[in-house]
Amino acid sequence: MSSDKERVELMYKRFPKCPLCKSDKGYGFSGWIDDFAECVSCKAKWKLLSWFSEDAKMELVKVSRDPMKRTVIGHELLGKIYPTDFWQKIKRLQVKAKEVGKETEIPEAKEVREETIPPKPTVSMPVIIVILVLILIVIVAGIGVYYSQMESQKKPKFNVFDVRLLDEGIAVYIQNTGNKDAHGVTIETSCRGYDGDASTYGELEILKASETRKIITEKTWSSYNFDIPTLDIFRVTVTVTCKEGVSQEFIFEVVD
Ligand SMILES: [Zn+2]
Numbered sequence: 066m067s068s069d070k071e072r073v074e075l076m077y078k079r080f081p082k083c084p085l086c087k088s089d090k091g092y093g094f095s096g097w098i099d100d101f102a103e104c105v106s107c108k109a110k111w112k113l114l115s116w117f118s119e120d121a122k123m124e125l126v127k128v129s130r131d132p133m134k135r136t137v138i139g140h141e142l143l144g145k146i147y148p149t150d151f152w153q154k155i156k157r158l159q160v161k162a163k164e165v166g167k168e169t170e171i172p173e174a175k176e177v178r179e180e181t182i183p184p185k186p187t188v189s190m191p192v193i194i195v196i197l198v199l200i201l202i203v204i205v206a207g208i209g210v211y212y213s214q215m216e217s218q219k220k221p222k223f224n225v226f227d228v229r230l231l232d233e234g235i236a237v238y239i240q241n242t243g244n245k246d247a248h249g250v251t252i253e254t255s256c257r258g259y260d261g262d263a264s265t266y267g268e269l270e271i272l273k274a275s276e277t278r279k280i281i282t283e284k285t286w287s288s289y290n291f292d293i294p295t296l297d298i299f300r301v302t303v304t305v306t307c308k309e310g311v312s313q314e315f316i317f318e319v320v321d
Contacts, residue, residue, distance in 0.1 A: 069094070071117070072094070072100055072113070072116060072117075073092075073094055075116060075117070076092055076094075076102050076113070077091075077092075079121075079149050079153065080092075080149075080152070080153065083104040083106060083107060083109065084109075084152040084153065084155050085104065085107055085109045085128070085139040085155065086104060086106050086107035086109070088104060088105070088106030088107065090104075090105040090106045091105050092104060092105060093105060096112075099112055099113075100112070100113040100116055101113065101126070103127070107128075107129055108127065108128075108129030109125065109127065109128050109129065109139055110125070110126050110127035110128075111123040111124060111125055111126065111152075112124040112126050114146065120148060121148070121149050122146050122147060122148050122149065123146070123147065123148075123149060123152050124144070124145065124146040125139060125142045125143050125144065125145055126143075126144070127143075128140045128142075128143055219243070219244045219245040220243055220244070220245050220309055220310075220311060221241050221243040221245050221246065221247035221272070221274070221307055221309050221311050222241065222242045222243030222311065222313075223239060223240070223241060223242070223243075223247070223272075223305045223307075223311065223313045223315075224239070224240045224242045224315075225237055225238065225239050225240075225252075225303045225305060225313075225315040226238050226239075226240065227317075228254070228301050228303065228317050228319075230293055230294055230298065230319070231281065231293070231294075232292070232293075232294060233281060233283060233284075234265045234267075234281050234282050234283040234284050234293060235254050235256070235265045235281070235282050235293065235301065236279055236280070236281055236282075237252050237254065237267065237279070237280045237281075237282055237303055238277070238278075238279055239252065239269075239272065239277070239278055239279075239280060239305065240275075240276070240277040240278075241272045241273060241274050241275065241276050241277075242275070243274055243311075244274055245274055245309065246271055246272070246273045246274055247269075247271065247272045247273075247307035247308075247309055247311065248270070248271050248307060248308045248309065249268075249270070249307055249308035250268065250269035250270075250271070250272050250305065250306070250307045251266070251267070251268055251269075251305070251306050251307075252266070252267040252268070252269070252280055252282050252303060252304075252305050253265070253266050253267075253282070253303070253304045254266075254282055254301050254302065254303050254304075255301070255302040255304070256293065256296060256298045256300070256301050256302075257298065257299065257300045257302075258296040258297040258298040258299055258300075259297045259299070260289055260295070260296055260297055261287060261288045261289030261296065262287065262288040262289075263284060263286065263287040263288070263293055263296055263298075264284070264285045264286050264287075265282035265283055265284050265285060265293070266282055266283060266285045267280045267281065267282035267283065272307075298319050299318065299319055300316065300317070300318055300319065301316070301317045301319060302314060302315070302316050302317075303315040303316075303317070
């Protein structure tokens with residue numbers, strides 16, 4: 066049968082140089098049942114299968130670092146079984162190219178991460194904050210304009226719905242039917258009767274919106290010096306004003 070010497074000779078005949086590192090420093094051989102050949106230079110190790118037949122194969126069982134290139138060569142072939150002609154056709158340059166490609170991929174990926182991660186918080190966050198602040202300003206301004214317009218449209222509105230003649234003056238029943246409080250309200254009456262004219266005056270510091278009050282307006286003058294109850298009044302004109310600029314007049318016809 067075959068001997069160890071024939072096995073070694075066949076290895077050197079098929080592979081004068083290491084399939085991976087192309088070194089011609091030779092091989093170390095080991096194994097009893099299985100045959101192994103290991104490159105002295107790059108430490109790549111193959112299991113030799115059907116070694117003396119036409120379809121001899123080799124399984125790469127170990128790879129090591131290329132001491133010069135500082136790269137692991139052939140690790141993508143680790144554990145693979147190929148015919149000897151496959152291993153013979155491997156070119157040094159192809160192996161190098163793959164390793165260079167793998168080496169450069171990793172730093173590229175790192176650079177991409179370093180470039181893409183920081184800009185996200187530094188560029189986009191201020192933009193988002195500025196947009197949010199602008200939106201907030203627009204909303205606040207809009208609310209302010211809305212309320213100032215609503216407030217400017219609000220005003221007091223008076224309704225004098227009854228007057229009564231009293232000894233000391235005239236009772237005026239007044240209501241603020243507007244949507245804003247009235248301040249500095251003055252109630253003046255002008256009374257005309259058969260026997261002469263008279264006038265009464267009253268004040269209210271505030272008449273709130275929807276508030277109804279009874280005000281006793283007191284006599285201020287009488288052209289004939291009559292008391293109001295004896296005036297035989299047939300017409301009372303009530304004029305109401307306030308500091309909000311509202312002035313309204315109400316006329317009551319009084320029948321004897
Ligand atoms: Zn080698």
